[in-house]
Amino acid sequence: MGVSNKATTKEEQWKTAVPLEWRVKLLSVDFSQRSDVLCPTRPSAPPPKYVKMTIDFYYFLPSPFCRSVLLTARALGLSLNLKETNVWEGEQNKPEFVALNPQHSVPTLVDGDVTLWESRAICTYLASRYSKDDSLYPQDPKVRARIDALLYFDMGTLWPRFRNTISASPTQESLDQFHEALGWLDGFLGRGRFAAGTDHVTVADHVLVANVASFEAAGRLPGTGQKRKHGDALPFQQPVSRKF
Known part of the structure; x- marks a missing residue:
């Protein structure tokens, strides 16, 4: 398969769309x-x-x-x-x-x-x-469905709406739509201690907290609500190295 010079992948489109100063900030x-x-x-x-x-x-x-x-x-x-x-x-x-x-x-x-x-x-x-147990991605069909719903929400709504704000001068409509999605996320997080309404971390929390950290790094969080509600729900401990 030949490699095109056109921006055909999500990563190449991101590089094309994201202003240089934002890329430097994220790095x-x-x-x-x-x-x-x-x-x-x-x-x-x-x-x-x-x-x-x-x-x-x-x-x-x-x-x-x-x-x-x-x-x-x-x-x-x-x-x-x-x-x-x-x-x-x-x-x-x-x-x-x-x-x-x-x-x-x-x-x-x-x-x-x-x-x-x-x-x-x-x-x-x-x-x-x-996993030694099924806590991260439970076998219970109801819990798993809630996790899957959050993963699809993140993929189909939350991240695309954030991506639409990535420009030097985002439109007010794109910002409003992204903030609307953040409001929905806040509502989901109000259902329990963790995103899927569980009393323990699941893969839904891993996906959402990684994205929210990028929203914060890009300066796109309107306040601390989303970060506080989700970040504080996770019992984060210990510094981490890049070697896993």
């Missing part, structure tokens, strides 16, 4: 040291004992989609083989990466004969395969 946020972004642990649980795995993970830390997978991996105690892929420098267009993932997007995960992209699918896959 300046050391997400690896943000305990409110990358360190979910349960209040009474000891730090996870990491299990060395032969799972390759292609990622770019400014991407909330990549960080949500890192959150899930950390919660599971998985030590991933990290392969940083700078999409702003076009590293996802290298022939060897395109051969691995024709969509040439990050995150991309390779676990034996399984190759996955799309962060939400990766999070649920890791939770389903490697």
Whole structure:
């Protein structure tokens, strides 16, 4: 598959749309040291004992989609083989990466004969395969449906409405629509201690908190409500390193 010079991937479109000063700002946020972004642990649980795995993970830390997978991996105690892929420098267009993932997007995960992209699918896959219990992605059909609904909301509504505000001069309509989606998110978070109405962290929390951190870094949160309601619900502890 040849690599086009046109901006065909989500990452290339992001690079084209996001003003340079915003990209510099996002890169300046050391997400690896943000305990409110990358360190979910349960209040009474000891730090996870990491299990060395032969799972390759292609990622770019400014991407909330990549960080949500890192959150899930950390919660599971998985030590991933990290392969940083700078999409702003076009590293996802290298022939060897395109051969691995024709969509040439990050995150991309390779676990034996399984190759996955799309962060939400990766999070649920890791939770389903490697969790010692089903707390991150419960088998209960009602709870799982609530989690899936939040993942679809994030993918189909929340993130696209944020993306529409990414310009030097966003329209008032795009800002209003994004703030409307944030209001809906606040309503969802009011159903219980955690996003899906559970008393424990699920993959829905990993996905949402990673995105909210990007909203904050980009200066798009109108106040502290969304960050406080969601961030404080997660019992974040311990500094985190970039080695998982």
